[in-house]
Amino acid sequence: MLGRMQIGYLVIEGSSLAQWRDFATGAIGLPGPLDNADGSQGYQLDDRAQRLIVTEGPADDVAAIGFELADEAALAELRQRLAAAGVAVAEGDAALAKSRRVQRLIHFADPGGLRLEAALGLQPAAKPYASDVVPGGFKTANGFGHAVLLSHDVPTAERFYCEVLGFRPTERLSITFAGHPLNGVFLHCNPRHHSIALFAVPAPRRLHHFMLEARDQRDVARAQAKAMKAKVPQTLSLGQHPAPDGTFSFYAVTPSGFDYEIGAGGNTIEPEGWQELKLTRMSDWGHERPQAAE
Numbered sequence: 001m002l003g004r005m006q007i008g009y010l011v012i013e014g015s016s017l018a019q020w021r022d023f024a025t026g027a028i029g030l031p032g033p034l035d036n037a038d039g040s041q042g043y044q045l046d047d048r049a050q051r052l053i054v055t056e057g058p059a060d061d062v063a064a065i066g067f068e069l070a071d072e073a074a075l076a077e078l079r080q081r082l083a084a085a086g087v088a089v090a091e092g093d094a095a096l097a098k099s100r101r102v103q104r105l106i107h108f109a110d111p112g113g114l115r116l117e118a119a120l121g122l123q124p125a126a127k128p129y130a131s132d133v134v135p136g137g138f139k140t141a142n143g144f145g146h147a148v149l150l151s152h153d154v155p156t157a158e159r160f161y162c163e164v165l166g167f168r169p170t171e172r173l174s175i176t177f178a179g180h181p182l183n184g185v186f187l188h189c190n191p192r193h194h195s196i197a198l199f200a201v202p203a204p205r206r207l208h209h210f211m212l213e214a215r216d217q218r219d220v221a222r223a224q225a226k227a228m229k230a231k232v233p234q235t236l237s238l239g240q241h242p243a244p245d246g247t248f249s250f251y252a253v254t255p256s257g258f259d260y261e262i263g264a265g266g267n268t269i270e271p272e273g274w275q276e277l278k279l280t281r282m283s284d285w286g287h288e289r290p291q292a293a294e
């Protein structure tokens with residue numbers, strides 16, 4: 001399955017659709033949103049109708065990660081792996097497929113209870129992507145971007161993502177960050193350095209941040225300037241993750257309280273034969289917390 005799967009879309013449950021709309025169309029400059037039949041709103045990142053979906057609710061957290069599979073055979077293989085692992089799978093009904101704007105989908109849960117969806121056929125966008133904040137658009141050949149999840153039990157979660165879903169570890173993290181030990185693992189399912197990362201943080205929230213990868217580094221700086229102008233709280237200043245990732249990015253806070261990262265210039269990896277690396281620092285330079293930078 002490796003190489004035949006990517007994150008197709010991310011579903012956020014946010015307590016205010018209006019705030020998310022202001023944020024997504026303002027600070028990130030995304031077109032839209034599309035109003036879906038289930039009340040959710042979908043934002044366009046590329047030539048697909050929607051990749052960031054916000055549904056109204058109190059959680060202010062990730063509601064689902066939607067994996068896009070290459071074809072029916074990949075979906076059948078995933079079903080088989082889930083069945084072999086004893087994971088309950090449900091078929092998404094027509095109404096859900098319509099709101100997700102996919103041809104069809106199944107859904108199931110990871111060991112922490114996070115809803116995962118696996119879909120075929122993301123609907124094409126009605127209009128070309130256009131943005132005044134990220135005019136160069138986003139790199140989505142290897143999927144949406146990435147999601148960093150907070151986990152109470154990383155080993156169990158890692159086993160599930162790797163043994164059942166076919167992810168593999170790119171880099172393992174063991175550092176002191178902001179005075180606290182931080183352990184985690186970055187997982188790939190295609191040449192993107194990581195589509196999912198699992199951080200050992202026993203927080204009530206599941207999502208630490210999501211990352212969107214701009215094509216043009218200038219758009220990262222433009223998006224940061226726009227966020228600052230819109231008074232979006234900044235979490236980490238512009239900085240660069242170490243090789244082999246190499247992403248240049250900043251982090252700031254979404255209306256739901258978790259972070260978003262806009263990056264560019266990340267390197268892809270060769271999944272075939274990849275040997276897991278040890279990550280000993282988060283950044284080569286920058287990525288300073290605002291209070292530390294003062």
Ligand SMILES: [Fe+2]
Pocket residue numbers: 146148209210211261
């Ligand atoms: Fe990230």
